[in-house]
Amino acid sequence: MIETKFKNFIKEAIKELGFKKLTEIQEKVIPNAILGKSIVGRSQTGSGKTHAFLFPIFENLELNGDVEAVICSPTRELAEQIYLVANQIAKHSKERIDIRLYTGGTDRLRELKQLSSQPTIAIGTPGKLHDFVVKEQKLLVHTTSVFVIDEADMALEDGFLEELDQVAGMMKSELQMMVFSATIPSGLEPFLKKYLDNPLFISIEGEKLAHTNIEHFLIATKYKGKDGLLCNLLDILNPYLSIIFTNTKKKTIELAAYLRSKGYTVGEIHGDLPVRIRKQMMRRTKNLQFQYIVATDIAARGIDIDDVSHVINYELPTDVEFYIHRTGRTARANNKGIAISFYDYESYEYLDKLEEKNIKFTFKEIKNGELVDSKIRNQRTKKVFVSSQHEQANAMIKKTKKVKPGYKKKRAKEVEKLAKRLAKSSKRRRK
Structure with missing residues (x-):
């Protein structure tokens, strides 16, 4: 049983969480993280990486009154999710573990005043951590033993890497750093080289990343209007919950508005939403008040629900790995899922690359109001x-x-x- 590797309160948490066995990323990260090794991990959303870094952090806590771990996540929603999971574990400890969340939209002055005593674990977004650690110097991270950066490629894309650099610069040189990312873009490499001395690289290979319980369908769009085709598809599917992916914020806004005009219950998740609306949208999404969510790749990482029945690629992503991450939003918690992508003749080279990752496609078309097999791929x-x-x-x-x-x-x-x-x-x- 996996519980034997941990302190008693962690064993109790694992039992309550219903863990039967470790995921692949957990098997590779946990023993090395407990030994204090710095790690760069590439793994998809839903792979269990949050527990992969939290269990070792709790295992190594000394509870000495200082900040022992700092966890940074690029969005408020993701930081809140980590905070909730951390508290699910901490509540089983007989000794109090002070975990605090630092994100935008909260009472800044009250939080600064509360820093007269330091948290054991600080979880926050790059901007808020930079504010309290670097600008105000009230969150005293020079004592911390471990710094976790989750969704690092997202932090890079949103321009937070400089702030993270300054936060890390306030920590001691003998620091265990764990960096997790869906992809490892070249822009991340200087940062990794600066702070990670001979880290352990853990990567779940692409062909292993693809969920085996997802059916992958392709629908050709040549000579057809995509919007009308999408509506026809949605009427046939009538999904429990579907995420529809686009490649840009502009297209997300346009497509969500179009679908609403046709009477569909649609939410939208993208970076231009005001904080209040974004939070409201996320809450309504988790409460299953929408049948459809239109989203960009980056924004969709804030959606952490197990009930997505269908993923639809209105536009195929430019990166092969992002196709795997998108489709990984469905078929979670041992459920089955369906991923449907619109494509044209220009997509063939991209589809070949996906097939090299052991993704098997079934070609479909809409005929007489039904989704049926198509022979187009064979030709x-x-x-x-x-x-x-x-x-x-x-x-x-x-x-x-x-x-x-x-x-x-x-x-x-x-x-x-x-x-x-x-x-x-x-x-x-x-x-």
Whole structure:
């Protein structure tokens, strides 16, 4: 049993949480984190990484009245989730463990006054931690043994890395740092090199990241309006709860407004929402007051619910790993899920990369108000190759200014003839 690795109060927490076995990221992180090793972990949302860093933190607490651990998460919602999980564990301890949450939209003066005594664990957003640690110097982190940065790529994208750099600079040099991220972009590397001396890199490989209990469907959008196609799809699915992904905040706003105008119960999650509205939207989402959520990749990480039945990629993400992270929003807590993506001919190379990650697609189309299997994928390679040769030949044959009788037929023959020559030439080169 996994409980034997921990103090008694952690064993009790694990029992109450209903843990039967550790997830892969937990198996790799926990023993190394307990030994004090610095870690860079790449793992998807829903993989259990929050418990992976919290259990070792609680295991190593000395409860000496100083700040022993600081955990930073880029959004208020994510920080609140970590705070709630931490308290689920701490309540089993006979000794009081002082855990405090520092995010925007709270009583700043009261929180500063309360820092006459220091928390054992401080959890917060980059801006608020920077305010209390660096500007006010009231949250005394020079005693902390461990600094956790969750969703580091999100912090980088939102421009918080400089603030995190300054917060880390206030901590002691012999610091255990654990950095978790969905992806490890190059912009993170200077920060990691500065603060992590020979860290342990833990990465769940892409093919292992893809959930096996998700069905992946593809629907072609060529010659069809995506908005109308989406409405037809939603009417067929009638999902319990679906997250619809777009690639930009602008498209999220536009699509959510369009769906509302068609009578769908839609929430939207993106970075431009005012704090009050965003918090309200998250609360309503968790209370299952929406059937559909339109969201961007980054904003959706704040959604932590197990009841998503369908993920719809209105737009395919640019990064292959982000497809895995998006679709990982469904099929949680041992449930089954469906991921549906709109695609066109320009998406084929991207889809090939996903198939290399052992993601198996079923091609679908909407016919007579039903979602049925499509044969379009089987014709793909030949169709794309022939199409590209025709496009190349068409560009090479100059159009005449005067249109003569029979011109179109004659031109089509010339294009066909040249396309065949190009195809033969291409085959010879490939040999």
